[in-house]
Amino acid sequence: MTKSDNSPIHASTLLNRTGQGRHFLQIPGPSNTPDRVLRAIDFPTIDHRGPEFANLGLRILQAIKPVFGTTNPVIIYPGSGTGAWEAAMVNTLSPGDRVLMVETGQFATQWKNLAQKLQLQPEFISGDWRTGVNPADIHARLAADPEREIKAVCVVHNETSTGVTSDIASVRAAMDAAKHPALLMVDTISGIGSIAYAHDQWGVDVTIAGSQKGLMLPPGLGFNAISDKAIEASKHAKLPNAYWRWDEIIAANRNGYWPTTPATNLLYGLAEALDMLHEEGLHNVFERHQRHAQATRLAVQAWGLEILCTNPDQYSPVLTAVVMPKRADGTYYDADAFRKLVLGRYNMSLGTGLNKLQGWVFRIGHLGHFNDLMLIGTLGGVEMGLAAAGVPHQRGGVQAAIDYLAKS
């Protein structure tokens, strides 16, 4: 940003950082909010106990279900994705419970840290931050738990720090093969609304999501989709819980209300975003993400740069994490200096490398409210930025993406 750090941020500055035109928010969430959603939010707040509200509530609670692939209730909280992680755990688990988690990247690590703070005992299967969950590891660990001490298996569907997805159906198959009764909890905070998801069919017990990525909303809503088994577990769970309790919310939701004040204006936006997803058709939404992701990878490969994800079956449709090339002395060209240049010159935000990826990885978000020309603009900004920053690369990444989009 061009403003000094202590000056208040003014909306006009944000809309118009460098000259005219839109800012490109190409981090992998929060994503660009469509004008339709912004306009839907811009209405007077109504009485959340009044009759109009119930219509809104009932409509949303119904329309959200197919996005998760469930016919069960989906709980909607005012809160970020982290709150929805906490909700999943405090509703179903008890102090000291063992939970099996997998180190796919920074978000899996943060979730494991949250489990520790909740006095759970996470067992963390280590990972290389370049690949997804290996179902064989889950099977091996569960098979070695005859006392059934592990109460939940918790995995991240789309690891936003690395651009790697994990196959949830095969995690479920591994659990079933071990005949283990643990709950399956899945973080699809950055997958929901962008990647096909089947809560019921995959036998997921708690699905955790957030508003600000594929659902195309501003930050501020968290979601739990739940199975009958999770509801049963919630009756015996002993972790302290109050605000996050499902039972009171489910009871109020039956009539379209919430027990506490909901985020009314974000729910206006959610109703609009769900309309947009259903108008396009969920299948088409997911195909669009696959197509833009493939075009992005072709651009990265044409530049001669490396994709962080090393398993092509696990490439993310939501974002692509790119490895900076190395200098002759073995150090990486600075990813954050490159991002800073792109922001300053082209008014585009790219995602930073998180934690141990900092400085040598950057992330291109291609999710949510996004189309072919926005992708070409995004890739154009990256290619111009590489040249301007003196990062060695081959030309033609944008052209490779155009060629692919033109014929697919």
Ligand SMILES: *Cc1c(COP(=O)(O)O)cnc(C)c1O
């Ligand atoms: C964004 C994200 C989170 C964190 O959500 P917050 O809304 O920042 O609390 C967790 N997990 C994944 C995979 C994410 O992408």
